[in-house]
Amino acid sequence: MARRWAQVALVLVSHSRALAEGAAEVAGQMAPGVLIVPAGGLDDGGIGTSYARVEQAVAQAGADGRAVVVLTDLGSAVMTAESVLDMADADLGERVRLADAPFVEGAVAAGVTAHGGGDLAAVLASAHDAGGTFAGWAPGQGDAAAAGTAAGVDGDAARPDADGVVRGSAVLRNRLGLHARPAAVLARALAAYDARVRVNGANGASVLELMKLGAQQGDRLDVVAEGPQAADAVQRLVTAVEEGFGED
Template identity: 55%
Template sequence: MTAKVGLVVVSHSARLAEGVVEVAAQMAPDVALHTAGGTDDGRVGTSFDKVETAVAGLLREVEQVVLLTDLGSATMTAESVLDMLDDDVAGRVVLADGPLVEGTVAGAVAAQSGADAAAVARAVAEAAGSFAGAAREPAPGGATAGPGSAPATAGPGPTPARQPAAGLGAGDAEALTATLTLRNKVGLHARPAALLARLVAGFDAEVTVNDVEAASVLALMGLGLGQGDEMRVRARGAQAADALDAVTTAVADGFGEE
């Protein structure tokens, strides 16, 4: 089912906009993603008519629309389109401020999880910090795990026991933790990270993986975890146990890649 928020990617390059949408669509298959790239005659630049058409088209498909732009003049074009919207639809369209690629991915995953336009725009704004700020975890043998790290061999391993989280304050008494080992060959790359982020967003619980927010696909990708690396999962809230069980099952199943 199509999410209630759709995204318009506004870029000076039609091919750039199409590429960004292609990547985001892999992680948010139910989100309507439209492009408005290049000028009307195919040159590098932006087009008021293309942006307006993309927004109008999406408004016929979804409840709300979020626009993302690559450079200043694209932002000005998008702002001009917003200024010309009729009053009855103006409140349904939001211009987000954030990095184009990371922001589109983060915003699309948020929309896939049912977020409204304001929450999607926040995900876009936080995207760069989420990715850059994710901690790099030590890989087996003392090396730092990250993209391109050599994967370790992972066996099936036992299902981890659910445990109360250590070092919690009084308000964290219901937090649960588990340590899981990634089994799929490529670890927490884009698609598994998106699946995990969407999964935890469906529970009334706060979930972290290696101390980063599990609902943030970019934070998960930024951990650089590969096959054989450990995920320290912590869940707290009304559905903490259910969320932890769901994450454990997803990891054990190799995120459907085995």
């Protein structure tokens, strides 16, 4: 019985086999339900991009009706990928999109969105938005203020306030704080709810924005959510944080 993958798969095209496989490994850890196919280097293992390897990777990723987002590193990787898409059968071609995105960050963001059930447009948008996370990057800039206040969902039984907004807060308990794995856990969990969630101002559906908060042990996360399932989403987030994501 073949494994059941998410509806959108990724192809990672790099000049280097090791770079493509490494990026697939990093993204795969955060998005285990997504088929991520590396296509790096030339057939003989040298530096370059191989039309045949990319073509084969796209075919494998796009099998069983899956949509495919292709991420690339430098110039000729883009051109090789474009050539493959030009030559692809119309049936496959219409399900494949080339992302204009940073290679590693785009792969991670796209992977997490695909894992959460995102469709082709959503996965592509996540990859594109990943570029913006470079701006203003400053590790450790998380909001450490007001740590130690009571955690939980504000108000009785997490009812929305007059604006339809649900608020909550929780203090990070695990030793390493909101690092890559818990950020991915949160983004994936929140993707399951019909709600727009912001955590200390960051988009809760974006693993990269959550990581960028640099929130550490003892920091408080303030959560604001809107939408039909806002209360459930906030409750889920608070519980996950309070449980330390199952970490020390």
